[in-house]
Amino acid sequence: MDQFLLVLVSGLASGAVYGLMGLGLVIIYRATDVVNFALASLATVGLYAALALYDSGLPLLLAAVAAIVVTTAVGLAARETVIRPLAHGELLTALVMTMGLSLIAESVISTIWDDQPRLFPSLVEGSVAIGGSAIPAQSLLTLAVAAVAMALVAYLFGRTTIGSAMRAVAESAETAQILGLGSQRIARIAWALGLGLAVLAAVLYAPRAGLVPTVLSAPLFRAFAGIFLGGLTSMYGAVVGGLTVGVLDNLAASYVSAGYRDTFVFSFTILVLLIRPQGLFGVRTFQRV
Template identity: 90%
Template sequence: MDARREETVDVDQLLLVLVSGLASGAVYGLMGLGLVIIYRATDVVNFALASLATVGLYAALSLHDSGLPLLLAAVVAIIVTAVVGLGARETVLRPLAQGDLLAALVMTIGVSLIAESVISTIWDDQPRLFPSLVEGSVSIGGGAAIPTQSLLTIAVAAVAMGLVAYLFGRTTIGSAMRAVAESADTAQILGLGSQRIARIAWALGLGLAALAAFLYAPRSGLMPAVLSAPLFRAFAGIFLGGLTSMYGAVVGGLTVGVLDNLAATYVSAGYRDTFVFSFTILVLLIRPQGLFGERTFQRV
């Protein structure tokens, strides 16, 4: 009887770890998807993505504290993130010479540092609690209590990813964004404005990051650099899945989330990142373009 009870406890714990890992991976996958969309449309690796999403979170929390419903605050977070990010792109990144990818990379890091400084100046840098969209837990299996917020995170992320897949697979804008990703010159010949498409891609990528941040903040709290760790895990996910693959970004993010939680639970919390990044490096040594990526050549 004791052995059976112990086995049930082990199964329940594994179920909790897997669901928690999928919830974390859904956040990393959304952020990674935003990074890939922006990279494919503009060739810019946007290190400012997380900090800009954090600006949106602080703005949303301020309005929520003033009485705005939490769901509307989520919409505010997405809009503020997209607007601020597009403003940064138009004023800082677009004036750069075309193809100057290193300068663009450095600029996004600078924008990230500026965003964190602005947050500290306006809202201070003290940790804050962030409200959950839902409370409580759901009992599954032998009594494992899974937080409802984790299940909601997985569901919302799945819907968002499905909508992105529909956008790119079934709409004119999605086809245009794919054309720009393949060749900006070809897109121009076909009558597709590359700058307009780039703005849409930035807005979409930043909006996905803001949604990911809104789902992540209730369990992490809120402070200026709260999304730094998820950002680097999202990078691990997109390199694991393939830098140019949106499908790979999602699968890579989910994989990183599950591996991260398994390592923290069954190995050591102090080695979770070591385990995840070691696995990613091992995959890249075998397949440099990632699991789903394709070998690409830099545009000239």
């Protein structure tokens, strides 16, 4: 029972990371129709910048805030120069562009900081005894921070003018323009918010995974599994899907085989999509032809 509790908490902590990244992906996609494959690589740039500042003597918390600022600035600059000039509806082109941005970001990281693995400091140390099990404090902090961040995003979209504007743009950019809502301004806010959530996930994930240029590649694909499982356009689904993927991933690694963890997760995701193509919380859409 104690072992199961450890596996469950660890899975939820991993799932919280996937959920944060998935939430960032969905927010950007809903506001701009862009599937941002560069999200993880851009967040990794922020991680390396944070580690450099931390090594220079800046407190870790301030370094993490600096990572969000750096990633957001780089991401918005990339959007303005590469994504925004594309014609409306160029979804495949935008997808390829973000893949290219991802490769460029990884190359820049390797050039500036090299490819050698590094340690990223934990925000908290030690463990907490729960029911006879020693739960890592970092895992509990990950759950708490992710829960607060997700609650703030829910408040933003449910209770604020900016959130209402972002929902309006997600429904129809043309209608939002008629109502006087600047779609480009909303798109920038969506990118900044999505990138910020990705960096937050990265800061929570890196202490246990170490730091290399591709450290967030696996979490990114598991976040994609989570948003397809939950529903590509559903923010609630991105969170639930990410948590589900995290728990299934850890259960498979602990009770089946670590080599089959991704096989188990993606097989389950495919099975759900075969039964419900729009995901657990997505809405089926119909087009007149």
